[in-house]
Amino acid sequence: MISVQGLYKQFGDVEVLKGIDLTVDKGKVIVIIGPSGSGKTTFLRCLNVLEIPTKGKISIGDRQLDFSQNMTKRDIHEFRRLTGMVFQNYNLFPHMTALENVMEGPVTVKREAKEQARQKAMALLTKVGLADKAHHYPFQLSGGQQQRVGIARALAMEPEVMLFDEPTSALDPELVGEVLKVMKDLANEGMTMVIVTHEMRFAKEVADEVIFMDGGFIVERGTPQQLFTNPQHERTKKFLQLIQ
Numbered sequence: 001m002i003s004v005q006g007l008y009k010q011f012g013d014v015e016v017l018k019g020i021d022l023t024v025d026k027g028k029v030i031v032i033i034g035p036s037g038s039g040k041t042t043f044l045r046c047l048n049v050l051e052i053p054t055k056g057k058i059s060i061g062d063r064q065l066d067f068s069q070n071m072t073k074r075d076i077h078e079f080r081r082l083t084g085m086v087f088q089n090y091n092l093f094p095h096m097t098a099l100e101n102v103m104e105g106p107v108t109v110k111r112e113a114k115e116q117a118r119q120k121a122m123a124l125l126t127k128v129g130l131a132d133k134a135h136h137y138p139f140q141l142s143g144g145q146q147q148r149v150g151i152a153r154a155l156a157m158e159p160e161v162m163l164f165d166e167p168t169s170a171l172d173p174e175l176v177g178e179v180l181k182v183m184k185d186l187a188n189e190g191m192t193m194v195i196v197t198h199e200m201r202f203a204k205e206v207a208d209e210v211i212f213m214d215g216g217f218i219v220e221r222g223t224p225q226q227l228f229t230n231p232q233h234e235r236t237k238k239f240l241q242l243i244q
């Protein structure tokens with residue numbers, strides 16, 4: 001489903017991604033862990049083409065972008081629609097209700113009819129347990145509820161892959177579970193997911209594979225069992241010691 005080849009990203013003089021290669025099969029859940037500044041968020045943003053990689057290739061399904069070649073804005077926008085992104089700080093439109101937030105993409109980007117978009121958005125809000133909050137504005141919702149709207153909004157665009165950038169790290173501890181539950185349900189339905197998170201218990205329970213990144217590289221990848229109980233690299237061992 002996802003194939004990344006030789007992906008580099010530079011900000012000014014600083015090379016943040018130094019040659020990432022990765023394949024992810026359809027329906028798999030990949031959790032990315034690693035120290036702060038190791039390039040996890042940048043990598044996720046490259047998959048969503050919110051950042052334009054310096055070079056390398058990304059394929060999703062049967063579409064590919066080769067960043068060594070020229071591309072149009074349209075190429076980028078079309079490719080972006082293959083992935084749905086969930087942000088740490090929800091990024092909801094504050095002046096729109098939960099329902100309007102979820103409808104916005106389908107109506108303005110996909111040109112869906114409003115009534116159809118509304119019905120689909122309502123179904124998605126029901127799926128994330130927020131049917132009764134459809135007409136609430138973000139400020140009237142808890143962080144956990146806002147993030148569930150964020151997930152429904154990303155799903156409304158019917159992406160092939162869902163990307164999560166530390167989706168629970170802005171939440172009070174008692175609200176983390178409700179968001180992880182929605183993510184777990186999605187995983188069980190067979191959604192392909194790439195998740196940057198510090199929730200190691202979630203990673204152990206839900207991930208098919210865990211990737212450890214450090215210094216702009218993928219240092220190692222393995223099943224949660226392999227990576228957490230028998231890490232091969234010194235840097236992985238050190239990191240796991242620090243967080244466990």
Ligand code: ADP
Nearest residue numbers: 011014016034035036037038039040041042043
């Ligand atoms: P992580 O998610 O692993 O904490 P990031 O991908 O956020 O790492 O950041 C990796 C490095 O890239 C950091 O040193 C960060 O300062 C730098 N960086 C990220 N975004 C930008 C940007 N827009 N401009 C300049 N440097 C950036």
